[in-house]
Amino acid sequence: MADVSNVTVRAARPQDEAAWRALWADYLTFYELTLDLAITDATWRKAMSDQSAIFMRVAELDGRVVGFTLSLTHEGTWIKNLDCYLEDLFVDASVRGRGVGRALLDDLVGLCRENGWSRLYWHTAEDNSTARKLYDSYVETDGHIRYRIEF
Template identity: 30%
Template sequence: MSLTIRPLEARDRAAWAQLYEAYARFYNVAQSAEMRERVFGWLLDGDHPSAGLVAERAGALVGLAHYRPFPSPLRATTSCFLDDLFVDESARGNGAADALIEAVQQEARRNGWAVLRWITAEDNYRARGLYDRLAERTRWVTYDLKP
Protein backbone atom coordinates (compact mmCIF):
# COMPACT_ATOMS: atom_id res chain seq x y z
CA MET A 1 0.00 0.00 0.00
CA SER A 2 1.21 3.44 -0.93
CA LEU A 3 2.20 5.95 1.73
CA THR A 4 1.41 9.64 1.26
CA ILE A 5 3.02 12.44 3.24
CA ARG A 6 1.02 15.66 3.14
CA PRO A 7 0.28 18.79 5.16
CA LEU A 8 -2.18 18.45 8.01
CA GLU A 9 -5.70 19.60 7.06
CA ALA A 10 -8.82 20.56 9.01
CA ARG A 11 -10.52 17.29 7.93
CA ASP A 12 -7.80 15.36 9.82
CA ARG A 13 -8.87 16.61 13.26
CA ALA A 14 -10.31 13.37 14.71
CA ALA A 15 -7.66 11.00 13.32
CA TRP A 16 -4.85 13.41 14.23
CA ALA A 17 -6.22 13.72 17.78
CA GLN A 18 -6.14 9.93 18.20
CA LEU A 19 -2.51 9.80 17.03
CA TYR A 20 -1.48 12.75 19.18
CA GLU A 21 -3.18 11.28 22.23
CA ALA A 22 -1.27 8.02 21.66
CA TYR A 23 1.95 10.02 21.31
CA ALA A 24 1.31 11.73 24.66
CA ARG A 25 0.60 8.34 26.28
CA PHE A 26 3.85 6.96 24.84
CA TYR A 27 5.78 9.70 26.67
CA ASN A 28 3.55 9.59 29.77
CA VAL A 29 2.47 13.20 29.28
CA ALA A 30 -0.89 14.19 30.73
CA GLN A 31 -2.84 15.82 27.94
CA SER A 32 -6.42 17.02 27.69
CA ALA A 33 -8.75 17.41 24.74
CA GLU A 34 -8.42 21.18 25.20
CA MET A 35 -4.64 20.93 24.87
CA ARG A 36 -4.95 18.90 21.67
CA GLU A 37 -7.46 21.42 20.32
CA ARG A 38 -5.02 24.27 21.02
CA VAL A 39 -2.15 22.48 19.26
CA PHE A 40 -4.34 21.56 16.29
CA GLY A 41 -5.29 25.24 16.01
CA TRP A 42 -1.63 26.25 16.02
CA LEU A 43 -0.84 23.75 13.29
CA LEU A 44 -3.57 25.11 11.01
CA ASP A 45 -2.86 28.80 11.75
CA GLY A 46 -0.65 30.12 8.95
CA ASP A 47 0.58 32.88 11.29
CA HIS A 48 1.80 30.41 13.96
CA PRO A 49 5.35 29.09 13.50
CA SER A 50 4.34 25.44 14.09
CA ALA A 51 3.37 23.30 11.11
CA GLY A 52 2.23 19.71 10.72
CA LEU A 53 2.55 16.85 8.29
CA VAL A 54 0.73 13.53 8.31
CA ALA A 55 1.47 10.11 6.89
CA GLU A 56 -1.55 8.52 5.24
CA ARG A 57 -1.92 4.93 4.06
CA ALA A 58 -5.09 3.52 2.48
CA GLY A 59 -7.04 6.62 3.52
CA ALA A 60 -6.04 6.38 7.21
CA LEU A 61 -3.61 8.57 9.11
CA VAL A 62 -0.76 6.46 10.46
CA GLY A 63 1.73 9.13 11.54
CA LEU A 64 2.36 12.78 12.28
CA ALA A 65 5.23 15.25 12.41
CA HIS A 66 5.15 18.75 13.90
CA TYR A 67 7.97 21.18 13.23
CA ARG A 68 8.88 24.86 13.46
CA PRO A 69 11.71 27.22 12.64
CA PHE A 70 13.95 28.50 15.42
CA PRO A 71 16.68 31.13 15.40
CA SER A 72 20.25 30.10 16.19
CA PRO A 73 21.92 33.36 17.24
CA LEU A 74 25.40 31.86 17.72
CA ARG A 75 25.40 30.67 14.11
CA ALA A 76 23.31 33.62 12.82
CA THR A 77 20.97 31.17 11.09
CA THR A 78 17.45 29.86 11.29
CA SER A 79 17.07 26.13 11.81
CA CYS A 80 14.17 23.70 12.09
CA PHE A 81 13.03 21.85 15.20
CA LEU A 82 11.06 18.63 14.83
CA ASP A 83 8.88 18.83 17.95
CA ASP A 84 6.78 15.70 17.56
CA LEU A 85 7.13 12.57 15.47
CA PHE A 86 4.81 9.64 15.96
CA VAL A 87 3.77 6.60 13.94
CA ASP A 88 0.93 4.35 15.02
CA GLU A 89 2.22 1.09 16.46
CA SER A 90 0.45 -0.93 13.76
CA ALA A 91 2.29 0.99 11.01
CA ARG A 92 5.82 1.00 12.45
CA GLY A 93 8.63 -0.52 10.46
CA ASN A 94 7.05 0.36 7.12
CA GLY A 95 8.92 3.59 6.34
CA ALA A 96 6.44 6.15 7.67
CA ALA A 97 8.86 7.70 10.17
CA ASP A 98 11.63 7.85 7.55
CA ALA A 99 9.23 9.50 5.09
CA LEU A 100 8.00 12.05 7.63
CA ILE A 101 11.55 13.03 8.60
CA GLU A 102 12.52 13.27 4.93
CA ALA A 103 9.52 15.53 4.25
CA VAL A 104 10.47 17.85 7.13
CA GLN A 105 14.07 17.83 5.85
CA GLN A 106 12.80 18.88 2.41
CA GLU A 107 10.78 21.67 4.03
CA ALA A 108 13.91 22.82 5.89
CA ARG A 109 15.88 22.76 2.64
CA ARG A 110 13.14 24.73 0.83
CA ASN A 111 13.21 27.39 3.55
CA GLY A 112 17.00 27.59 3.71
CA TRP A 113 17.08 26.46 7.34
CA ALA A 114 20.56 25.43 8.47
CA VAL A 115 19.81 22.22 10.36
CA LEU A 116 16.94 19.94 11.30
CA ARG A 117 17.10 19.09 15.02
CA TRP A 118 15.06 16.92 17.37
CA ILE A 119 15.28 15.20 20.71
CA THR A 120 14.01 11.87 21.97
CA ALA A 121 13.93 9.96 25.21
CA GLU A 122 17.13 8.12 26.02
CA ASP A 123 15.21 4.84 26.30
CA ASN A 124 13.38 5.23 22.97
CA TYR A 125 15.66 2.58 21.45
CA ARG A 126 13.58 1.69 18.41
CA ALA A 127 13.34 5.30 17.26
CA ARG A 128 16.98 5.94 18.12
CA GLY A 129 17.98 3.13 15.76
CA LEU A 130 16.36 5.09 12.93
CA TYR A 131 17.70 8.45 14.13
CA ASP A 132 21.26 7.11 14.41
CA ARG A 133 21.01 6.00 10.79
CA LEU A 134 19.65 9.35 9.53
CA ALA A 135 21.34 12.02 11.61
CA GLU A 136 24.31 12.85 13.78
CA ARG A 137 23.82 12.53 17.53
CA THR A 138 24.97 15.71 19.25
CA ARG A 139 26.91 16.12 22.47
CA TRP A 140 24.38 18.54 23.99
CA VAL A 141 22.55 17.77 27.21
CA THR A 142 19.06 19.22 27.67
CA TYR A 143 17.79 20.92 30.86
CA ASP A 144 14.31 22.13 31.85
CA LEU A 145 13.71 24.82 34.47
CA LYS A 146 10.20 25.90 35.41
CA PRO A 147 9.78 29.70 35.49
Protein backbone atom coordinates (compact mmCIF):
# COMPACT_ATOMS: atom_id res chain seq x y z
CA MET A 1 0.00 0.00 0.00
CA ALA A 2 1.11 3.54 -0.77
CA ASP A 3 2.11 5.85 2.07
CA VAL A 4 -0.61 8.45 2.59
CA SER A 5 1.12 10.25 5.47
CA ASN A 6 2.51 12.99 3.23
CA VAL A 7 -0.89 13.71 1.61
CA THR A 8 -3.18 16.31 3.18
CA VAL A 9 -6.90 16.11 2.43
CA ARG A 10 -9.18 19.00 3.30
CA ALA A 11 -12.33 20.83 2.28
CA ALA A 12 -11.93 22.76 -0.95
CA ARG A 13 -11.62 26.53 -0.61
CA PRO A 14 -12.36 29.32 -3.10
CA GLN A 15 -8.63 29.80 -3.74
CA ASP A 16 -8.48 26.18 -5.06
CA GLU A 17 -10.58 27.03 -8.10
CA ALA A 18 -7.77 27.32 -10.68
CA ALA A 19 -6.10 24.09 -9.52
CA TRP A 20 -9.44 22.25 -9.49
CA ARG A 21 -10.36 23.50 -12.97
CA ALA A 22 -7.06 22.19 -14.34
CA LEU A 23 -7.64 18.80 -12.71
CA TRP A 24 -11.28 18.79 -13.85
CA ALA A 25 -10.17 19.38 -17.44
CA ASP A 26 -7.77 16.42 -17.18
CA TYR A 27 -10.54 14.31 -15.64
CA LEU A 28 -12.88 15.07 -18.53
CA THR A 29 -10.11 14.27 -21.00
CA PHE A 30 -9.46 10.95 -19.23
CA TYR A 31 -13.13 9.99 -19.69
CA GLU A 32 -13.19 11.47 -23.21
CA LEU A 33 -15.98 13.86 -22.24
CA THR A 34 -16.79 17.39 -23.22
CA LEU A 35 -18.97 19.46 -20.91
CA ASP A 36 -20.42 22.87 -21.50
CA LEU A 37 -18.47 25.46 -19.49
CA ALA A 38 -21.73 26.37 -17.75
CA ILE A 39 -21.84 22.88 -16.20
CA THR A 40 -18.28 23.19 -14.92
CA ASP A 41 -19.11 26.63 -13.52
CA ALA A 42 -22.26 25.27 -11.84
CA THR A 43 -20.34 22.33 -10.38
CA TRP A 44 -17.83 24.68 -8.80
CA ARG A 45 -20.60 26.93 -7.42
CA LYS A 46 -22.46 23.96 -5.93
CA ALA A 47 -19.30 22.58 -4.35
CA MET A 48 -18.63 25.95 -2.72
CA SER A 49 -22.23 26.49 -1.53
CA ASP A 50 -23.47 25.64 1.95
CA GLN A 51 -26.91 25.21 0.36
CA SER A 52 -25.88 22.26 -1.81
CA ALA A 53 -25.55 18.60 -0.81
CA ILE A 54 -22.48 18.48 -3.09
CA PHE A 55 -19.13 18.96 -1.41
CA MET A 56 -15.53 18.86 -2.58
CA ARG A 57 -12.41 17.62 -0.86
CA VAL A 58 -8.94 18.24 -2.26
CA ALA A 59 -5.65 16.43 -1.75
CA GLU A 60 -2.40 18.32 -1.42
CA LEU A 61 1.03 16.86 -1.95
CA ASP A 62 4.11 19.02 -1.49
CA GLY A 63 1.85 22.07 -1.11
CA ARG A 64 0.09 21.52 -4.45
CA VAL A 65 -3.53 20.45 -5.05
CA VAL A 66 -3.16 17.15 -6.92
CA GLY A 67 -6.53 15.46 -6.54
CA PHE A 68 -10.15 15.93 -5.61
CA THR A 69 -13.38 14.21 -4.75
CA LEU A 70 -16.87 15.50 -5.45
CA SER A 71 -19.50 13.82 -3.32
CA LEU A 72 -23.01 14.40 -2.11
CA THR A 73 -25.16 13.16 0.71
CA HIS A 74 -28.77 12.10 0.33
CA GLU A 75 -31.55 10.30 2.12
CA GLY A 76 -32.44 6.75 1.22
CA THR A 77 -35.29 4.32 1.67
CA TRP A 78 -33.20 1.42 3.01
CA ILE A 79 -31.17 3.39 5.54
CA LYS A 80 -31.79 5.46 8.64
CA ASN A 81 -29.08 8.09 8.15
CA LEU A 82 -27.67 9.75 5.04
CA ASP A 83 -25.84 8.00 2.22
CA CYS A 84 -22.67 9.52 0.80
CA TYR A 85 -22.26 9.13 -2.94
CA LEU A 86 -18.76 9.66 -4.33
CA GLU A 87 -19.48 11.00 -7.79
CA ASP A 88 -15.99 12.00 -8.91
CA LEU A 89 -12.48 11.15 -7.78
CA PHE A 90 -9.45 12.22 -9.76
CA VAL A 91 -5.70 12.30 -9.14
CA ASP A 92 -3.16 14.11 -11.30
CA ALA A 93 -1.36 11.54 -13.45
CA SER A 94 2.04 12.86 -12.33
CA VAL A 95 1.46 11.71 -8.73
CA ARG A 96 -0.49 8.49 -9.18
CA GLY A 97 0.83 5.62 -7.10
CA ARG A 98 1.87 7.96 -4.26
CA GLY A 99 -1.19 7.39 -2.05
CA VAL A 100 -3.31 10.35 -3.13
CA GLY A 101 -6.34 8.31 -4.21
CA ARG A 102 -6.17 6.24 -1.03
CA ALA A 103 -5.90 9.39 1.09
CA LEU A 104 -8.98 10.84 -0.63
CA LEU A 105 -10.98 7.64 -0.05
CA ASP A 106 -9.76 7.33 3.54
CA ASP A 107 -10.89 10.90 4.11
CA LEU A 108 -14.41 10.11 2.89
CA VAL A 109 -14.57 6.96 5.02
CA GLY A 110 -13.59 9.11 8.00
CA LEU A 111 -16.21 11.74 7.18
CA CYS A 112 -18.88 9.05 6.93
CA ARG A 113 -17.96 7.67 10.33
CA GLU A 114 -17.67 11.14 11.88
CA ASN A 115 -21.07 12.23 10.58
CA GLY A 116 -22.89 8.96 11.19
CA TRP A 117 -23.68 8.45 7.50
CA SER A 118 -24.95 4.98 6.67
CA ARG A 119 -22.94 4.17 3.55
CA LEU A 120 -20.33 5.40 1.13
CA TYR A 121 -20.78 4.21 -2.42
CA TRP A 122 -19.52 4.94 -5.93
CA HIS A 123 -19.18 3.43 -9.37
CA THR A 124 -16.46 3.34 -11.99
CA ALA A 125 -15.98 2.13 -15.52
CA GLU A 126 -15.66 -1.64 -15.76
CA ASP A 127 -12.38 -1.31 -17.67
CA ASN A 128 -10.81 1.25 -15.29
CA SER A 129 -8.36 -1.29 -13.88
CA THR A 130 -6.20 1.29 -12.11
CA ALA A 131 -9.11 2.70 -10.10
CA ARG A 132 -10.60 -0.74 -9.53
CA LYS A 133 -7.36 -1.97 -7.98
CA LEU A 134 -7.67 0.78 -5.36
CA TYR A 135 -11.43 0.36 -4.91
CA ASP A 136 -11.17 -3.42 -4.59
CA SER A 137 -8.79 -2.93 -1.66
CA TYR A 138 -11.72 -1.34 0.24
CA VAL A 139 -14.69 -3.50 -0.73
CA GLU A 140 -15.84 -5.96 -3.37
CA THR A 141 -18.24 -4.72 -6.01
CA ASP A 142 -21.86 -5.29 -5.01
CA GLY A 143 -22.77 -6.76 -8.40
CA HIS A 144 -25.25 -4.08 -9.35
CA ILE A 145 -25.49 -2.83 -12.91
CA ARG A 146 -26.17 0.85 -13.51
CA TYR A 147 -28.92 2.05 -15.85
CA ARG A 148 -29.18 5.67 -16.87
CA ILE A 149 -31.64 7.63 -18.99
CA GLU A 150 -30.40 11.08 -19.92
CA PHE A 151 -32.70 13.96 -20.82
